[in-house]
Amino acid sequence: MPKPDILQLGPYPAWDLPALEARFSLHRAFEAADTAAFVRARADRLRGIATRGEVGAGRALIDALPNLEIIAVYGVGTDAVDLDAARARGIRVTNTPGVLTKDVADFGVALMLAAARGLVGGDAWVRSGAWAARGLFPLQTRVHGKAVGILGLGRIGAEVARRCAAFDMDIAYTDLAPRDDVPDWTFVRDPVALAARSDVLFVTLTGGAATRGIVGRRVIAALGPRGLLVNIARASTVNEAALLDALESGALGGAALDVFEGEPALNPRFLALDTVLLQPHQASGTEETRKAMGRLVHDNLVAHFEGRPLPTPVI
Template identity: 80%
Template sequence: MSKPDILQIGPYPAWDVEALEARFTMHRYFEADDKAAFVRERADRIRGIATRGELGAGRDLIDALPNLEVIAVYGVGYDAVDIAAAKARGIRVTNTPDVLTKDVADFGVAMMLAASRGIVPGEAWVRSGSWAAQGLLPLKTRVHGKAVGILGMGRIGHEVARRCAAFDMDIAYTDLAPRDGLPTDWTFVSDPVALAQRADVLFVTLTGGAATRGIVGRDVLHALGPSGLLVNIARASTVDEGALLEALETKALGFAALDVFENEPNLDPRFLTLDSVLLQPHQASGTVETRKAMGKLVHDNLAAHFAGQPLLTPVI
C-alpha cells in the first residue's frame, strides 16, 4: 500500500523526520530552490501538509494542491494558515496545543525574572572583569509582590498566572469575558490599556490573527510606562513593533523581554542597539520533551486522518 504524500514546509528535528518518513512520503518544500516548480511537479500527489506555526500555509499554496485533505501544524498558533481557504475546501487543520503550554509559561516567567534582576548583564559583568574592577552590578528591581497583567487568559496565560501567584504577585487579566473557575483574587479588566496601567509586568499570551494584530500599541505601551516590563511569548503580530521600538527608544516603556519578532529571524536592527530589551530566538517551547511531544502529535494527527479516525487535536 502506497504511503500518503505530505508536503513538509519547514525542517523538523531528526526524531520527527524519522517517524514521519516511516509513515508517509515526505516532500521537503523548504529545501527547494524553485518552490513553485517543486509544488507544480507534485501537486496532484500531495494529500497533506506538515508545517510549523510561523510558516503556516497560505491560500496560494492551498489552491495549488487539488487533492489536499489535511494541514498539520507543529505549534499552537495556526494564524499563518488560511483557515477560510481550508474550510471552503473541506480541508482539515490540526495543531499541537497543551503539550507546550507549561514550557512556554516557564520561559515567560524566566524572562520576567531575567529582565527584572539583570541576569544577562550580571553574567557579562562578571565575565568582563567589571565586578572585580568596579564592584557590584547596579541595583535591579524585585518581582515578588508586583502587579502583573495577563493579556489573554487562555491555556498559556493561565499557567503564567499560576506561576506568578507563587511570587505573591497581584494578578489581573484581560480576555473576551471573565473566565469561570479562576481564583477570586485574579481581577478581570476588560480594557488592555487599563490592564497595562495597573501592571508592573504585562505578559502577552494572546492567540495570533487579525483580531489581535497590533493590540499592544502605543496606548498600551505608554500606559505600562517607563518602569514597566513587557513580556511577549505569543505572536509578534500582537505587538505594534514600530510603536514598541519608539517607546523603548524614548524610554516611554521601561523594558521588553521578547521571544518573537516580525520577520524573524531577521529582526529589526534597532532592537540590537537597545540595552532595555532581552532578546530570545523564539525558543519558549524549545525543550526536548515538548518538541518530541509536538512532533508526535503532528505525526499522530496525520496518521489518524489517513486511517479514517478522529483527529486528536482538530482546529477545523
C-alpha cells in the same frame, strides 16, 4: 498500499522523521532550490501538508493542491494558515496545543525574572572583569509583590498567572469575559486599563487579525517608564514601531521578547537597546516538548488517513 504523499514545508527535528517516513512519503519543499516548481511537479498527488506555526500554508499554496485533505501544524499558532481557504474546501487543519503550554509559561516567567533582575547583564559584568574593577552590579528591580497583567488568559496565560502567584504577585487579566474557573484574579476588560495597573504585562494572546497590534501606543504608554512588557505570543500582537519608539525614548521601562516581526531578521533598532532582552523564539524549545509536538503531528496525520477522529483538530 502506497504511502500518502505529504508536502513538508519546514524542517522537523531528526527524531520525528523515522515515524513520519514509515507512514508517509515526505516531499521536503524547504530543501528545494525552486519551491514553486517543486510543488507544481507534485501537486496532483499531494494529499497533506506538514508545516510549522510560523510557516503556515497560504491560500495560493492550498489552491495549488487539488487533492489536499489535511494541514498538520507543528505548533499552536494557526494564524499563518489560511483557515478560510481550508474550510471552504473541507480541508482539515490540526495543531499541537497543550504539550507546550507549561514550557512556554516557564520561559515567560524566566524572561520576567531575567529582565527585572538583570541576569544577562550580571553575567557580562562578571565575565568582563567589571565586578573586580568597578564593584557591585547596579541595583535591579524585585518581582515579588508586583502587579502583573496577563493579556489573554488562555492555556498559556493561565499557567503564567499560576507561576506568578507563587511570587505573591497581584494578578489581573483580560479575556473575552471574566473566568469563573480561576482563583480570585482581577478581570480587566480593557487592555489599556490592564497595562495601567501592571508592573509587568505578559502577552499570551493568539495571533491573527483580531489581535494584530493590540499592544499599541496606548497600551505601551499606560505600562509606562517603569513597566516591563513580556511577549511569548505572536509578534503580530505588538506594534513594533510603537514599542521601539517607547523603549528608545524611555517611555517604556523595558521589554523581554521571544518573537519578532520578520524573524530571524529582526529590526536592528532592537540591537542597540540595553532595556530589551532578546530571545530566538525558543519558549517551547525543550526536547520534551518538541518530541511531544512531533508525535502529535504524526498522530493527527495517521488518524486522518485511517479515517479516525483527529486528536487535536482546529477545523
